[in-house]
Amino acid sequence: MTPRADILKDVVADFRIAASFVTIVPVASSKPTGDGDIARATWALPIAGLLVGLAGAAVYALASRLGLAPGMAALLALAATTLITGALHEDGLADTADGLGGGRTRERKLEIMRDSRIGSYGVCALILSFGLRWSALAAIANPWAVMLALCAAHAAARAGVPAFMSLVTPARPDGLSARAGSPPGRSVAIAFAVGTLALALALGPAKALVGLVLLSLAGLILAQLAIRQIGGQTGDILGAFEQVGEILILLVAAAFLHAGG
Structure with a gap:
């Protein structure tokens, strides 16, 4: 096998791992085969996210063609993206809100985050997440603009995950994030580049810069909260980071695209 064929094989394998990591889509031969496979494959997370966004956009476009109002089309698009990801990130957001908001000690917070039951903080976080995303998509309204925004x-919400994993150590040695490992610098850089490119193409350079600044601030705030309260990051924290990033970019898109900017 030629070096080029080997590279292509590795790229496909990484994408399969990334897709299986953030969606419920059955991908053949997607399971990692060795230590560090998931961490290395994190460069493909924004690409997997791009496909999730396209799925939501397709549902929105179909609903619009059938004559449904923007609000209903937006709700169906959110249902589609939630279904394809298995509500993985929403679950992380709810667990993070319950753990950071409800526990008094580090041990109790981690225990709450592992509990499959959802509390009042988690419910409120999910209501806010779906409400903000739904209102942003409904405000954008135009199917083409919705596709760009989604x-x-x-893509951008997942592009920062490798950097977050690299800079913030796992809070516990036996969690999903700890098993995934720390992404290498190359994976962090590629993911960031892909996310930035997606933002720039969809929103334009100026608005993409606004999105990057907001994502960076959100990441710093969440990282500080996680380190201070539980000693690092977990899979739930990463899910919450993705959800916050998704919300922020959709709000930026609604503020500028809907206004014609």
Whole structure:
């Protein structure tokens, strides 16, 4: 096998791992085969996110063609993206809100985050997440603009995950994030480049810069909260980071695209 064929094989394998990591889509031969496979494959997370965004955009476009109002089309698009991801990130957001908001000690917070039951903080976080995303998509309204917004949001929200994993150590040695490992610098850089490109193409350079600044601030705030309260990051924290990023980019898109900017 030629070096080029080997590279292509590795790229496909990484994408399969990334897709299986953030969606429920059955991908053949997607399971990692060795230590560090998931961490290395994190460069493909924004690409997997792009496909999730496209799925939501397709549902929105179909609903619009059938004559449904923007609000209903937006709700169906959110249902589609939630279904394809298995509500993985929403679950992380709810667990993070319950853990950071409800526990008094580090041990109790981690225990709450592992509990499959959802509390009042988690419910409120999910209501806010779906409400903000729904209102942003309904405000954008135009199917083409919605597609750009969804693709940018799902790609960019996942583009920062490798950097977050690299900079913030796992809070516990036996969690999903700890098993995934720390992404290498190359994976972090590629993911960031893909996310930035998606933002720039969808929103334009100026608005993409606004999105990057907001994503960076959100990441710093969440990282500080996680380190201070539980000693690092977990899979739930990463899910919450994705959800916050998705919300912020959709709000930026609604503020500028709907206004014609």
